[in-house]
Amino acid sequence: MIRSVKSGDAKNIAGIYNHYVRETVITFEERPVSIGEMTGRIAEVSAKYPWLVLEEDGDVVGYAYVNTWKERNAYRYAAELSIYLKTGLEGKGWGTELMKALLGAVRKTELHALVAGITLPNERSVALHEKFGFVKIAQFNEIGFKLGRRLDVGYWELIL
Numbered sequence: 001m002i003r004s005v006k007s008g009d010a011k012n013i014a015g016i017y018n019h020y021v022r023e024t025v026i027t028f029e030e031r032p033v034s035i036g037e038m039t040g041r042i043a044e045v046s047a048k049y050p051w052l053v054l055e056e057d058g059d060v061v062g063y064a065y066v067n068t069w070k071e072r073n074a075y076r077y078a079a080e081l082s083i084y085l086k087t088g089l090e091g092k093g094w095g096t097e098l099m100k101a102l103l104g105a106v107r108k109t110e111l112h113a114l115v116a117g118i119t120l121p122n123e124r125s126v127a128l129h130e131k132f133g134f135v136k137i138a139q140f141n142e143i144g145f146k147l148g149r150r151l152d153v154g155y156w157e158l159i160l
Contacts, residue, residue, distance in 0.1 A: 002101045005051040005063065010039040012060035013053070016086050025119050025146045049079060050105035054098050061086040064098040066106055069115050077112040083128075095128050103132060106160065113159050119144065120152040134158045 005013075018032040033041075045051055051065035066079035083098055106114065116134055118125045126136075134156035144151035 001055045002052050002097060003055065005042055005046050005053050005065070007039050007042055009053050009060050009063075010042055011035050013042070013063055014038040016060070016063065016084050019087050020084060025144070025149060025151050026122065026125075028119075028144050028146060028151075030146060049111075050102060050109070052098060052101055052105065054085075054094055061089055062094050062098055064102040066102070066111070066114065069113075077110060079106070079111050079114055081114050081116045083125075090124060095124075096131070099128060099132055103158075111160060113157060116156045116158075118154050118156065120154050126154070126156075129156045129158075132158065 014033050014035050014037075017027070017038070020026045021029045021032050042051065045065055045067050048068075049066045052063065053060045054062035054064075062083070062085040064081070064083040066081050069075050069078040069080045081102070083095060083102070085094055085098075114134075116125075116129050118129070120126075120139070130136075135158070136154055137157045138155040139152060140155075141152050142150040143153050
């Protein structure tokens with residue numbers, strides 16, 4: 001089941017996200033996010049943009065949302081997309097279902113452009129975004145450093 005996020009989802013969302021923070025280069029955050037901080041992020045983002053969660057047997061096992069791309073007012077019709085699944089659920093089609101639902105929700109807003117930043121290499125994420133029409137528009141080489149590695153980030157765009 002896919003539904004809108006609730007503040008009570010913060011614990012499960014933080015658990016999913018903090019795996020990526022601690023163990024991967026998928027996010028450039030390096031310190032785990034507390035439940036309180038995640039509650040604040042959910043409140044702030046979901047007040048303005050769609051944030052969806054994927055439930056399986058009553059547990060949140062994935063989520064997807066859009067958030068402000070840049071703070072300047074001229075970017076007000078653009079947003080950045082993020083999607084995360086509980087580790088071990090990759091490759092089962094849940095990312096596709098979340099993306100489909102999120103894009104449906106986004107199309108009901110005034111947003112015109114979506115951007116997705118993807119740490120490279122990440123074949124699954126690239127394939128998911130391109131499946132929905134995102135096009136690679138840029139790549140920054142060695143722009144990040146995490147877990148002892150210099151990291152490239154590609155940017156994909158979807159004009160709605």
